[in-house]
Amino acid sequence: QVQLVESGGGLVQAGGSxxxxxxxxxxxxxxxxxxxxxQAPGEERELVALITKSxxxxxxxSLEDRFTLSTDNAKNTVYLQMNNLKPEDTAVYYCAADQFxxxxxxxxxxxxxxxxxVTVSS
Numbered sequence: 241q242v243q244l245v246e247s248g249g250g251l252v253q254a255g256g257s258x259x260x261x262x263x264x265x266x267x268x269x270x271x272x273x274x275x276x277x278x279q280a281p282g283e284e285r286e287l288v289a290l291i292t293k294s295x296x297x298x299x300x301x302s303l304e305d306r307f308t309l310s311t312d313n314a315k316n317t318v319y320l321q322m323n324n325l326k327p328e329d330t331a332v333y334y335c336a337a338d339q340f341x342x343x344x345x346x347x348x349x350x351x352x353x354x355x356x357x358v359t360v361s362s
Contacts, residue, residue, distance in 0.1 A: 242266045242351040244335045249356030260320040262335030262353055270346035273338040276320045278331035325360045333358050
């Protein structure tokens with residue numbers, strides 16, 4: 241089992257910045273990807289950014305110029321630095337940990353954080 245705890249959401253004016261944090265605990269050895277997703281009201285959850293075990297980072301289209309994913313491996317923490325926020329960034333942001341289950345003693349599983357609300361006003 242993996243537990244993900246998020247923090248850092250809030251209300252911010254357009255053009256402002258926020259940094260989200262996600263700390264993983266439990267059996268983290270099987271995690272292959274960690275990243276951030278978001279879901280606006282009435283819309284499907286979409287990828288924001290993710291990082292692979294080898295350190296490769298993938299961003300959703302149009303977000304890589306403003307959002308930066310980083311990690312602190314010693315603290316088992318993933319961050320999402322969000323700059324120049326826009327009203328269309330308003331959503332619940334979810335941290336996720338994905339296991340492919342291809343390693344010995346690992347299972348295929350995706351874990352989700354509790355979500356943190358980001359609201360950007362104009």
